Amino acid sequence: MKHIEVPVLICGGGGCGLGLSILLADYGVKSLAVERNAETTDHPRAHILNTRTLEIFRQHGLADEVYRQGTPTSGMERISFRTSLGGDGPLDRRLIGNLDGYGGGSLHERYEADSACRATNLPLMQLEPLLREVAEQRAPGSTRFHHELVSFEQDEGGENGGGVTSRIQDHDSGEEYTVRSRYLIGADGGKTVGRALGAEMEGPRNLRKMVNTYFAGDLSPWIDDDGVLIFYFINPDGRGQWAGGGLVKTGPTRWDRHSESWVFMRELGADDPDEIDETNVVTRMRELLRLPESFRPEVRKIGRWDVQGVVAKKYRFGRVLLAGDAAHRHPPVSALGLNTAFGDAHNLAWKLSLVLAGRAPDALLDSYESERQPVGARVAEWALHGFRMRSLIDQSIGLAPGQTDANRKAFERLYSDTPGGATARAILAEAMNIQRIGPQAHDMEIGYAYEQGALVPDGTLLPPRDPMAGIYHPVTRPGSRLPHAVLAREGKSIGTHDLVRPGRWTLFCNLGSWRSAARAAAKKTGIEIDVAVIGARGDYQDIEGNWKRLCQISGGGAVLVRPDTHVAWRSKDAPAKPAEALADAIRAALRL
Numbered sequence: 001m002k003h004i005e006v007p008v009l010i011c012g013g014g015g016c017g018l019g020l021s022i023l024l025a026d027y028g029v030k031s032l033a034v035e036r037n038a039e040t041t042d043h044p045r046a047h048i049l050n051t052r053t054l055e056i057f058r059q060h061g062l063a064d065e066v067y068r069q070g071t072p073t074s075g076m077e078r079i080s081f082r083t084s085l086g087g088d089g090p091l092d093r094r095l096i097g098n099l100d101g102y103g104g105g106s107l108h109e110r111y112e113a114d115s116a117c118r119a120t121n122l123p124l125m126q127l128e129p130l131l132r133e134v135a136e137q138r139a140p141g142s143t144r145f146h147h148e149l150v151s152f153e154q155d156e157g158g159e160n161g162g163g164v165t166s167r168i169q170d171h172d173s174g175e176e177y178t179v180r181s182r183y184l185i186g187a188d189g190g191k192t193v194g195r196a197l198g199a200e201m202e203g204p205r206n207l208r209k210m211v212n213t214y215f216a217g218d219l220s221p222w223i224d225d226d227g228v229l230i231f232y233f234i235n236p237d238g239r240g241q242w243a244g245g246g247l248v249k250t251g252p253t254r255w256d257r258h259s260e261s262w263v264f265m266r267e268l269g270a271d272d273p274d275e276i277d278e279t280n281v282v283t284r285m286r287e288l289l290r291l292p293e294s295f296r297p298e299v300r301k302i303g304r305w306d307v308q309g310v311v312a313k314k315y316r317f318g319r320v321l322l323a324g325d326a327a328h329r330h331p332p333v334s335a336l337g338l339n340t341a342f343g344d345a346h347n348l349a350w351k352l353s354l355v356l357a358g359r360a361p362d363a364l365l366d367s368y369e370s371e372r373q374p375v376g377a378r379v380a381e382w383a384l385h386g387f388r389m390r391s392l393i394d395q396s397i398g399l400a401p402g403q404t405d406a407n408r409k410a411f412e413r414l415y416s417d418t419p420g421g422a423t424a425r426a427i428l429a430e431a432m433n434i435q436r437i438g439p440q441a442h443d444m445e446i447g448y449a450y451e452q453g454a455l456v457p458d459g460t461l462l463p464p465r466d467p468m469a470g471i472y473h474p475v476t477r478p479g480s481r482l483p484h485a486v487l488a489r490e491g492k493s494i495g496t497h498d499l500v501r502p503g504r505w506t507l508f509c510n511l512g513s514w515r516s517a518a519r520a521a522a523k524k525t526g527i528e529i530d531v532a533v534i535g536a537r538g539d540y541q542d543i544e545g546n547w548k549r550l551c552q553i554s555g556g557g558a559v560l561v562r563p564d565t566h567v568a569w570r571s572k573d574a575p576a577k578p579a580e581a582l583a584d585a586i587r588a589a590l591r592l
């Protein structure tokens with residue numbers, strides 16, 4: 001049987017596995033990603049890529065291409081709730097409510113102040129091939145499609161002091177081979193590795209059945225707003241609560257009403273007797289959207305999924321670690337699934353690179369779990385809140401499952417010029433406002449902070465966070481994402497995140513004397529540090545005082561930022577022995 005040795009084996013060539021593969025290649029770590037499917041996904045699934053993901057992509061040279069292929073801001077200003085797209089009845093084509101989302105509409109200014117990157121929208125079936133191509137460009141031979149991990153065993157013996165031996169089935173040749181790796185990453189969407197380990201997943205499952213239909217078709221005659229990314233439909237004939245549907249534009253080249261393809265998401269109510277399949281999906285879609293028989297879309301794929309909200313209790317099992325959907329699966333309410341998966345990969349990649357290079361102990365990988373598991377748990381909890389709140393709209397209108405006549409009356413009241421109608425509209429407006437939990441979760445996207453892990457707490461308390469996650473408060477408290485501030489160098493603007501190069505540690509300070517401290521600390525710890533001196537006589541000028549406003553350190557202090565742009569340590573003032581203080585911080589963060 002053939003045998004391969006590679007430092008990191010990744011099980012799964014979805015967004016998470018391919019993303020991790022690229023980051024590891026950028027850090028000079030050899031990895032192999034095996035994917036059991038012959039090709040990347042043929043279904044859109046994840047599509048919204050948030051600010052934080054684009055920051056990661058920008059750091060690793062992927063953002064420009066993703067923006068080039070993805071939806072411009074003008075095509076994703078808001079989400080819109082309607083009764084239908086077509087039809088000419090009194091209850092057809094009525095607006096239930098609009099919500100700005102993902103940095104669009106009224107959110108522009110605030111999101112732009114907080115990051116150099118805007119969100120975009122690129123369906124997974126376009127993103128995965130791009131990631132696969134980049135992974136192969138940066139590390140030829142690092143991905144194998146149609147290769148399935150069938151079993152694995154870990155041990156603490158062997159020449160390198162332990163590893164994982166996996167059996168892989170090549171579905172093209174039918175042959176099996178073994179891979180010996182120091183670490184195995186389960187980025188398999190929860191299909192294989194976690195199950196084999198008996199990883200305990202906490203949270204509810206089977207909350208709702210969903211059917212997504214990906215189709216090509218011209219909907220432009222019925223669409224009146226090019227800025228809507230997702231339409232949701234609730235109408236009297238939608239068979240009541242939670243049996244509406246949604247429509248997402250999926251391009252690939254037009255991101256306005258002329259989008260060439262779309263995904264229709266249908267929620268099956270508990271009382272819904274029908275399965276949705278190839279025979280009835282178009283009829284059901286026309287029925288809900290009130291489109292005429294002349295609308296004949298080309299159905300490309302029907303995908304089914306169950307709504308759940310689960311998170312792995314543990315992310316680390318010795319030499320095996322879980323990432324992405326393998327570790328957390330939840331409703332796509334704030335589009336946090338794949339985005340959180342990229343956060344996992346970003347956190348894990350630099351740690352693996354230091355451990356594999358022998359520059360940090362294996363124990364550093366424990367911090368992957370202590371940092372990312374609470375994020376996954378919070379995201380799953382958040383997405384479940386958002387999922388449950390969606391039914392408030394139905395309730396505020398007064399809809400009940402399966403009660404078509406009563407539901408019709410409820411809609412008539414909603415749009416009536418009566419005191420009851422005015423009250424219904426006021427209640428609906430409150431219910432709509434709560435829906436911001438979905439598309440306006442800015443602080444969930446970029447404000448998460450690590451409490452314990454590869455960082456040195458400085459004894460300060462986490463500032464209060466907005467429980468509705470709309471407002472993000474930038475801080476340099478250890479564990480937080482580095483705040484974005486626009487600086488200048490030689491007359492050109494540059495953001496703080498642009499100063500953190502892939503795989504590099506960066507010290508932000510105001511005094512040039514930190515340079516020699518960083519050199520001395522590097523000698524003591526083996527960790528090289530880039531130094532960004534900010535100020536009139538520094539490398540970068542803080543012309544508008546952005547950094548001064550956000551840095552939370554005095555003129556002599558410093559902020560040490562990890563390769564994943566999270567703060568590892570800060571010294572509010574100049575320490576008596578800066579080199580020692582810096583070296584001690586690195587040792588503590590990396591468990592040296």
Ligand SMILES: Cc1cc2nc3c(=O)[nH]c(=O)nc-3n(C[C@H](O)[C@H](O)[C@H](O)COP(=O)(O)OP(=O)(O)OC[C@H]3O[C@@H](n4cnc5c(N)ncnc54)[C@H](O)[C@@H]3O)c2cc1C
Nearest residue numbers: 012014015016036046047048149188189324325337338339
């Ligand atoms: C309708 C919908 C809309 C969504 N919208 C968004 C959104 O807008 N934004 C967002 O961030 N998220 C969104 N999500 C969630 C997002 O799709 C997932 O979180 C994300 O795709 C998970 O990526 P992954 O790589 O972790 O897992 P997966 O995509 O499940 O990939 C895992 C891969 O592992 C492979 N695999 C499994 N077992 C083996 C094995 N033994 N050997 C080899 N390969 C194996 C599988 O074939 C699969 O390709 C949405 C999800 C749905 C259903």
